[in-house]
Amino acid sequence: MNKLIIGLALSLTISTYAYAAGDAAAGKEKSVACGACHGADGNSEVGTFPKLAGQNEKYLIKQMLAIQSDERSVPEMAGQLDGKNEQDIEDIAAYYTSKKILGGKTAADQLELGQSIYRSGIASKQVAACTACHGAKGQGLPTAGYPALSGQHAAYTEKQLKSFRTVSRTNDPNSMMRDIAARLSDVEIKAVASYIQGLY
């Protein structure tokens, strides 16, 4: 019994250690310039600048590397990640993950359609429910690096869904998001983005 508890405690310690490679305090220093667009605590005020607060580390690291290598094109961020090494990127991710996202609201006239798409998908168009990968409350799946969506600016979410649809953003594994976004109309994208903004 005791051996089991010690073994469990040990494996928890090891896995926590392996996961917490980034240093949030160092990341705070290294992300000062990012605050101009993303907000000092990762809660941006402009709708097309994504909130980063509370996002999982795995997803943040993946996106920073993709933006740095231009696999994901973000012209607004030209030069921002130049010279940042893996440790810098892990530290910055740890900092934003440690912050709390400040959510927004769902527009009353978008609630019904948005909620239905988010929770149930659209069976007639074979659109999977967003909950399957992003969680019932939009919290994402941190171990897999699936992003949290809840509380994100609707304008940013809309822009990403349209970028997946036009295949201008292509770094989603196995075309997961491109396949879904290809089947969504503008009206549906607007509704689900508004729903997500108020979901947290």
Ligand code: HEC
């Ligand atoms: C001049 C404004 C600006 C600055 C400064 C900036 N960013 Fe960004 N960032 C953006 C925009 C705009 C996007 C979204 C682009 C898009 O629509 O795909 C973005 C996207 C991101 C994303 C992807 C978010 C997601 O949910 O997929 C990460 C991570 C990120 N930025 C990190 C950083 C870091 C770290 C810094 C500082 C080293 C930084 N940014 C500086 C404007 C900025």
Ligand code: HEC
């Ligand atoms: C099969 C799993 C899966 C389903 C179902 C799914 N997603 Fe995603 N989604 C992902 C993954 C994985 C990513 C991250 C892609 C990457 O690594 O760049 C993502 C990324 C996103 C992003 C970009 C987040 C950001 O911060 O830039 C948005 C927005 C999004 N999904 C919305 C939705 C919506 C809305 C639905 C339902 C209509 C949905 N997703 C259904 C797996 C899924």
